Amino acid sequence: MSAGAPGGGSLDPVPEPTGGIEADVRRLAEYIGGTERRLAALPPVPDRAPHDRDRAVAVHVRARRARRAFLARHTETVYGVLTDGLTRPVRLADLVYEAADRFPGLVPTRAQMAAERRFVQAEKEGREIDQGIFCGAVLRSPTAGRHLVETMLRPTxxxxxxxxxxxxxxxxxxxxxxxxxxxxxxxxxxxxxxxxxxxxxxxxxxxxxxxxxxxxxxxxxxxxxxxxxxxxxxxxxxxxxxxxxxxxxxxxxxxxxxxxxxxxxxxxxxxxxxxxxxxxxxxxxxxxxxxxxxxxxxxxxxxxxxxxxxxxxxxxxxxxxxxxxxxxxxxxxxxxxxxxxxxxxxxxxxxxxxxxxxxxxxxxxxxxxxxxxxxxxxxxxxxxxxxxxxxxxxxxxxxxxxxxxxxxxPLDLYRAYLAEFAVVQAERTYAPDVLAKVERRWQERERRRAARGSVR
Missing domain, CATH: 3.90.226.10 (2-enoyl-CoA Hydratase; Chain A, domain 1)
Incomplete structure (x- = not known):
């Protein structure tokens, strides 16, 4: 079954970038479009059975592998397009969403992120991990990363x-x-x-x-x-x-x-x-x-x-x-x-x-x-x-x-650390142990609040 088909079956191989930016953009968009259709065919995250969750994980792993492969070859070109050849300062949030518009499938769109915000952390698709992959790649580039750091040092x-x-x-x-x-x-x-x-x-x-x-x-x-x-x-x-x-x-x-x-x-x-x-x-x-x-x-x-x-x-x-x-x-x-x-x-x-x-x-x-x-x-x-x-x-x-x-x-030490942090922190905020801990803390707080209310 192809990557564009819903339901089960094997996923198509992750597309390897050819080096031509236009062709690679089209191939990435087509591949990610297929993975999105697979995710849409599954129940919402809160209703997924274990086998559905496993399928979703497999789809995300392939999609992220495709994005990483694309960025490994094209990060500086992408950043150059988004900043008009490093002549236009674009703040981080705008950069991420402009990338979604200009390079379909590379990062989540505003609409996708707005849909995510309707859910508690444990019930999201985890699309911020895809934002972390993109931000990490930009910061890892000495040219693009330095430009982004300097952009973010400007007054708001x-x-x-x-x-x-x-x-x-x-x-x-x-x-x-x-x-x-x-x-x-x-x-x-x-x-x-x-x-x-x-x-x-x-x-x-x-x-x-x-x-x-x-x-x-x-x-x-x-x-x-x-x-x-x-x-x-x-x-x-x-x-x-x-x-x-x-x-x-x-x-x-x-x-x-x-x-x-x-x-x-x-x-x-x-x-x-x-x-x-x-x-x-x-x-x-x-x-x-x-x-x-x-x-x-x-x-x-x-x-x-x-x-x-x-x-x-x-x-x-x-x-x-x-x-x-x-x-x-x-x-x-x-x-x-x-x-x-x-x-x-x-x-x-x-x-x-x-x-x-x-x-x-x-x-x-x-x-x-x-x-x-x-x-x-x-x-x-x-x-x-x-x-x-x-x-x-x-x-x-x-x-x-x-x-x-x-x-x-030194700025390059800071930039290199932040590139790794972007990926690791995005992943940690969706890690099962983190989700379990914040849920326990929330339940304990609710119990204390209810107890105070009953005393009154």
Whole structure:
């Protein structure tokens, strides 16, 4: 039976690229069209019997093999077409969807991804894995990957729209972030209060906007990150830095791969580390970008993505009862670029204890000094932040932090890591152990919620 036929039967061989881009595009589109018809002939993911699931896996394996073979030969050509020969900056999400339009079957379409979002993570087809394969191939290319990294270092259109108002008012309130200029410091406060300041798609977008505004504002010399007060019954009224990725949203299928899991690393996190690209023409990096020092003020805890943020900051202040953790072993996913950056700060042995063993580091432990610069009582946090701002406002700080980044994390090292991360993280978010863990956590939370309701 051919690859285009529904139902069972053997799949056609994966097409091998011939080297001619037009012919290979047609062959890929025809082959993927056949695999899509096979998937459509199966029951929806939640209703699939074991033999149906096995068939779906076999179809996806062949389709992904075809995409990988195509990209192994044509990635730079594809990227050149999508960016008009590297003359047009295309942000990551737009790049992925334009690729779907221009090269049918290479990545999922907007319509396919919209259909996926109607399901919880465990009931999706797993099309974000195909996005990860494409993004990994682009980042693996020195030419295309560097161009994409630089594109993502540009200010977002949303930030440019809001800039004049922020310069005038000195403050701006977004859905989940509050930004205020205080003297020469730009204070960003996480305000995802109902979720322990956990990261979700809204917070990621708001944070990139706020980071852009801090870097674009001429008055601001230093950026400050701090968590606002939260509504959780256990911590109500207390500041919390961050609970990391929102695992409920992950379970519910609301954590996007392109916009969140990969977009945060190419977006605001990288902008804090490397600065904002403000001039498009090639030349000296310092003439094209603006970077500023960043301070982190950690109240209560910095978990997962929260701890990852600390690894790119220039000065970290922790409240003495706070703790840090990267619960990758518990969650089952990769902790962003934590695996790349934590070893540099702590050494390999402690990094393995944290990432592989789930070790939690209390702010008062001796090992905390590898991540935190200062540990203070809760009542001294504001004063410690002010002192750090004063120490880091000197003009030479930005130049020297830039040179430290060049030495510690060259762009090509970052790009190569991210290329591998794109593929591995996309696969892990659909791994059976991850799906089982987030489902258990969700059920436990629902039981606790029901118990609280019955007590009332």
């Amino acid at each position: 259109p949303r930030a440019r729209t809001l800039l004049d108002g922020f310069r005038t008012e000195g403050r701006i309130e977004l859905d989940t972030v509050y930004l205020e200029r205080r003297g020469v410091a730009g204070h960003i406060e996480f305000r995802n209060a109902a979720r322990l300041n956990a990261e979700d798609d809204r917070l990621i977008a708001d944070l990139e906007t706020a980071v852009d505004l801090v870097l674009l504002d001429d008055v601001i010399k230093v950026g400050v990150l701090r968590g606002g007060t939260v509504d959780h019954p256990k911590y109500r009224g207390r500041r919390v830095f961050s609970a990391g990725v929102n695992l409920t949203d992950l379970r519910d299928g609301r954590i996007s791969f392109v916009e969140f899991l990969l977009g945060r690393e190419l977006g605001y996190v990288n902008k804090m580390l490397r600065g904002l690209l403000t001039a498009p023409s090639p030349g000296d990096g310092r003439e094209r970008s603006v970077g500023k020092p960043w301070i982190g003020a950690v109240d209560t805890f910095a978990i997962g993505g929260g701890m990852q943020l600390l690894l790119v900051l220039d000065h970290v202040i922790a409240e003495e009862n706070a703790y840090l953790s990267l619960p990758a072993a518990e969650e089952g996913i990769v902790p962003g670029l934590g695996n790349l950056r934590l070893t540099r700060l702590t050494g390999a042995r402690l990094a393995r204890q944290v990432v592989l063993g789930g070790r939690r580091i209390a702010a008062t432990e001796p090992e905390a000094r590898y991540v935190c610069d200062t540990v203070v009582p809760a009542e001294d946090m504001d004063g410690a932040v002010d002192r750090a701002v004063e120490a880091l406002r000197a003009p030479a700080v930005s130049a020297n932090r830039h040179m430290l980044t060049v030495a510690e994390e």
